Amino acid sequence: MNIPWLLTRRQERSPHDICIERRITLGGWEPLTASEYLADVNAVARGLIAEGLAEGEAIAIFGATSYEWSLIDFAALSAGLVVVPIYESDSAEQVRWILENSKIRFAVTDTRAQQALVESQRTPNLGRVVSLDQDALIELYAQGEKIAQAEVERRRRRLTANTLATVIYTSGTTGRPKGVELTHGNFVDTALNVVPHMHQIINTKETRVLLFLPLAHVMARSVFYFGIASRAVVGHTPSIKNLLSDLKTFKPSALLVVPRVLEKIYNAAEAKAGAGLKRKIFRWSAAVAVAYSMRGRGPLRSLKHAIAKKLVYSKITAIIGADCHYAVCAGAPLGKRTGHFFRGIGLTVVEAYGLTESTGPATVNLIDRIKMGTVGTPFPATRIKIADDGEILIRGPQIFRGYQNDPAATAAVIDADGWFHSGDLGKLDRKGYLSITGRKKEIIVTAGGKNVSPAALEDPLRSHPLISQIVVVGDKKPFIGALITLDGDMLPGWLKAHGLPTMGVAQASQHPQVRASLQRAIEKTNKRVSRAESIRKFAVISPDLTVENGMLTPSLKVKRAAVAKRFEREIKELYGQL
16 A cells, blocks of 8 residues: 555545645635546656656655645655655755755755755756746646656556655754655555544544645645545645635634644734723633533533623634634644633644654544543554653654664664654553653753753743743753743734733833733743742843744744854853853
8 A cells, every 4th residue: 555545545435525625816715526636646747757757766845835735745656756845944054955865856846936946956866946836737747748647557556555755854953854764654554543543533524624734744744645545625725824814715624733823823812802801701701611621511601601602702713713623733732721722612622742753643632532731642553652761652653764864863763672762751641641741852951950841841831922932941050041032923912901002022021011921920830840940030032933043943843952052142141151
């Protein structure tokens, strides 16, 4: 079995069922049946073969989440090629490393600017680079007319579970990104495990999934494959900017999100409520939603819930979409209260956990067995155990085969018994639910010898409406400190709700009421940990941490070494070293 088989199987079973809706204009969607999508895939596959690309050669896809991205991906795989994604935010240096390390022969970009960037690298194996905004697809369709479909079928039949499908370069919070080699079998095994296991979310006739996270990331790409392997209709939207309008027109039943998206929705709703009575109503309604999720229905709770739904919840669900009942959340731990709030208003959030090296999800909370604050239990055929030092170990058919051209790095994380050492820290409870507690490489050891996991402090604080990013520091220092950036989008609403005049981020960072709010949030979080682990001092820094300025990875994880270097002076000031 191979990835293209997922599509041919669906086409054989339900040739006239809609499997994709293609975004053609802002708010406009064109439905495609499984037969129509397969015909598109075959046409582009023939075009790639006409380019002279041999089986096993690598092509790069450099662009935003779109129908075209997934089409070229499926077509390349059908032609026996290896697909190597490049994030839109990757630097010229990162692009060059990926092109060289994977020996890219052909590249497809979204824009002429991206095309020029790839061409400028002049790596030894690179041949043609084409751009979608320069009619690359039309050209591939035309070239493909010279190739017999029999050649595509021949190549497709030669694909096995062990055939390399893709090389995905990890986010690289530390050091140079490593290329994770994933096979056709890795993805197919994952899809065949996930689809029946999560059938209520992914495998009903009503399932509609809108992808907006980068397809360069394993999670979004895996979810697309799950959609093809099931009865779902999948749509793509290329930008967060268009997300709200696309949610209204596509009307998804399920979303793939990171915690920050849910936190932003909550904080934006609270800010919109403003001050005074409206703010009190919002907070009362939020408490009702949490209680409704935690304790279920009851005469009084149901009455309160009905009132809160009319006053508050309906406005939030109108933004997400009245038909959207599920969100799969991954990438970082989600706060318990946030999970309960959204389930209470009608959006059930199921947390999942996985890595690029595990082909996406390894564990998930099931709809009828959710345990808030955990990332659920392992999928069938997946085993999880915790090492003596707290590291999460994973074994199963979805574990990658190795790092591209780096056997030493592979041997360092896959032991002789086949266990993948994830680098994440966690705990398993008696019922097998996994909780994530941090990253091994991020552990801070204070001057007093106390081991501190930054995640235990950062994750709850990141849900504060004023906080965009927080980075805990203190390695070899006498106490724990924190660097905080303010959320410029949320600041105006917060200031208005607290009766303060309009001001910029720089001025707000020094305002006594702003700093007092941050201090109260820190004190509340400190109660969760020992005194030695608590944050004693903080600094509000600027600019914000973004992918564009190199402080965040494309999956929005903090690049701690880059932050420490950029804000070295601010860190020294925290500890009185200036």
